[in-house]
Amino acid sequence: xxxxxxxxxxxxxxxxxxxxxxxxxxxxxxxxxxxxxxxxxxxxxxxxxxxxxxxxxxxxxxxxxxxxxxxxxxxxxxxxxxxxxxxxxxxxxxxxxxxxxxxxxxxxxxxxxxxxxxxxxxxxxxxxxxxxxxxxxxxxxxxxxxxxxxxxxxxxxxxxxxxxxxxxxxxxxxxxxxxxxxxxxxxxxxxxxxxxxxxxxxxxxxxxxxxxxxxxxxxxxxxxxxxxxxxxxxxxxxxxxxxxxxxxxxxxxxxxxxxxxxxxxxxxxxxxxxxxxxxxxxxxxxxxxxxxxxxxxxxxxxxxxxxxxxxxxxxxxxxxxxxxxxxxxxxxxx
Numbered sequence: 001x002x003x004x005x006x007x008x009x010x011x012x013x014x015x016x017x018x019x020x021x022x023x024x025x026x027x028x029x030x031x032x033x034x035x036x037x038x039x040x041x042x043x044x045x046x047x048x049x050x051x052x053x054x055x056x057x058x059x060x061x062x063x064x065x066x067x068x069x070x071x072x073x074x075x076x077x078x079x080x081x082x083x084x085x086x087x088x089x090x091x092x093x094x095x096x097x098x099x100x101x102x103x104x105x106x107x108x109x110x111x112x113x114x115x116x117x118x119x120x121x122x123x124x125x126x127x128x129x130x131x132x133x134x135x136x137x138x139x140x141x142x143x144x145x146x147x148x149x150x151x152x153x154x155x156x157x158x159x160x161x162x163x164x165x166x167x168x169x170x171x172x173x174x175x176x177x178x179x180x181x182x183x184x185x186x187x188x189x190x191x192x193x194x195x196x197x198x199x200x201x202x203x204x205x206x207x208x209x210x211x212x213x214x215x216x217x218x219x220x221x222x223x224x225x226x227x228x229x230x231x232x233x234x235x236x237x238x239x240x241x242x243x244x245x246x247x248x249x250x251x252x253x254x255x256x257x258x259x260x261x262x263x264x265x266x267x268x269x270x271x272x273x274x275x276x277x278x279x280x281x282x283x284x285x286x287x288x289x290x291x292x293x294x295x296x297x298x299x300x301x302x303x304x305x306x307x308x309x310x311x312x313x314x315x316x317x318x319x320x321x322x323x324x325x326x327x328x329x330x331x332x333x334x
Contacts, residue, residue, distance in 0.1 A: 031239035032319040035294060038253065038301075039232050040312045041225040043199060045070060046217050048192040049078075053212045060206045064197040064223070071208060071220070075193035082190055085183035092175045201226045229301045229310050231263060233318040234273060234294035242322040243268060249299050254315040262302045265320065269296040 051073035058070050204222035214220065231251055235243060243265065251261040272293040299318060301310075 029242065029323050030319055030321055031235055031242060032317065033233050033235050033239075033294075034315070034317040036231050036233035036251075036316040036318045038229060038310060038312050038314040038316060040229045040310075041199075041227075042204075042312070043201070043223045043225055044219040045195060045197075045203075045221055045223055046219055047071070047073060047195055047214050048216055049073065049189055050215050051075075051077075051193065051213070053208060053210050053214060056206065056208055056210055058203055058206055060203065060221075062203050062206075063201075063226075064203060065200050066197055068197045069194055070197055071195040073193040073195070073214070075190055078186065078190040078193055082183065082186040085179065085186045089176065089179045089183060092172060092179050095172050095175075195220075197223060199223065199225045199227060224312055226310075229312075230266065231299040231301060231316055231318055233297045233299055233316070235297050237272070237293045237295060240268065240295055243297060243320060244322070248321050250319045250321075251299070251301065252317045253310075254317075255311070256308055259308060263299040263318075264302070266298045266300045268298075271295070 053071055054074050055072040056070075057072070058064060058068075064070070201223045204224065206221045208214070208220045231249070233249075245265050245267060247265045249263040249265060251263055252259070253261065272295050274293065
C-alpha cells in the first residue's frame with residue numbers, strides 16, 4: 001500500500017516537473033509584457049498664413065476625413081491681393097499688345113525702307129552710267145547718290161526700331177511671367193484661408209474660437225492620424241534574443257479585455273529606454289544596483305473592427321510567438 005502511495009506521489013511530482021518545464025519553455029518562446037502602450041502619429045493643425053479666424057467648423061474629439069474643412073480665416077485681404085494681381089496681368093498684357101503692334105509697324109517700315117534703298121541704289125547706278133555718256137548732268141547723279149544714302153540710313157534706323165520693339169516685347173513678356181507668379185502666390189495665400197484636415201483621424205481638444213488672431217505655424221489643436229496604429233512594447237533585455245522582426249503578436253488592450261488584437265513585430269530599438277532620457281543613469285558613481293533594462297519593440301497593429309475605436313496611450317499586454325519560422329510566417333501571410 002505504501003509503495004502505491006509512493007508511486008502516486010512520484011507520478012504527481014513527475015507531472016508537476018513536466019508542467020513546470022513546459023510552462024518555462026512556453027514562456028521563453030512566447031515572451032510577454034504588460035509595459036506596452038498604443039501609439040499613433042499625432043499631427044498638429046497649423047495655419048500657413050496669419051489672420052483672424054472667422055469660422056471654426058469642428059469641435060473637440062470629432063472624427064474627420066482628409067480634406068475636411070476645419071477653420072476659415074478672414075480672406076478679404078487675400079481676395080484683394082488676388083484681384084490686384086489679376087488687374088496687373090491685364091495691364092501688362094495690354095502693354096504687350098501695344099508692343100506687338102509697334103513691332104509689326106517697325107517691320108513694315110523696315111521693309112518699305114529696304115525697298116526704297118534698293119530703288120535708290122538702282123537709280124544711282126543708272127545715273128552714273130548716264131553721266132559717263134554725258135546724257136545727264138553731274139548734279140543729277142549726285143542727287144541720286146544722296147537719295148540712296150538717305151534711303152540706306154532710313155533702312156538702318158528702321159532695323160534699329162525693330163530691335164528696340166523686340167526688346168520692349170521681351171521685357172513685357174518677363175513682366176507678364178512675374179505678374180503671373182504674383183497671381184499664383186495670391187491664389188495660394190487665398191487657399192490657405194481654409195484650413196483643412198491633412199489626414200483621416202480624430203481631433204483632440206479644439207480651443208480655437210472665431211475672432212481669434214492666429215499666426216503662421218501656430219499649433220492650434222492635435223489630430224490623431226487613424227490610418228495606422230502600433231504598439232510600443234517594452235520587453236526585458238533577457239527576452240530580446242528570441243524577438244525578431246516579422247513575428248506575430250497577440251495584443252489585449254486594457255480598455256477591451258475580452259478582445260484579442262493581432263500585430264506584427266516591425267522593429268526593435270537599438271537602445272534601452274533610459275538611454276534616450278534627458279538625464280541618463282549614472283551607474284559609474286555611488287552605490288549601484290543592477291536593474292534589468294527594457295527595450296522598446298514596435299509592433300504594427302492589424303486593422304481592427306470599427307466597433308472598437310482605438311485611443312492612443314491605452315495600456316496593453318503583448319505576447320509574441322517566436323516559434324514561427326520565416327517559411328511558416330510566409331505561408332500564414334498567403
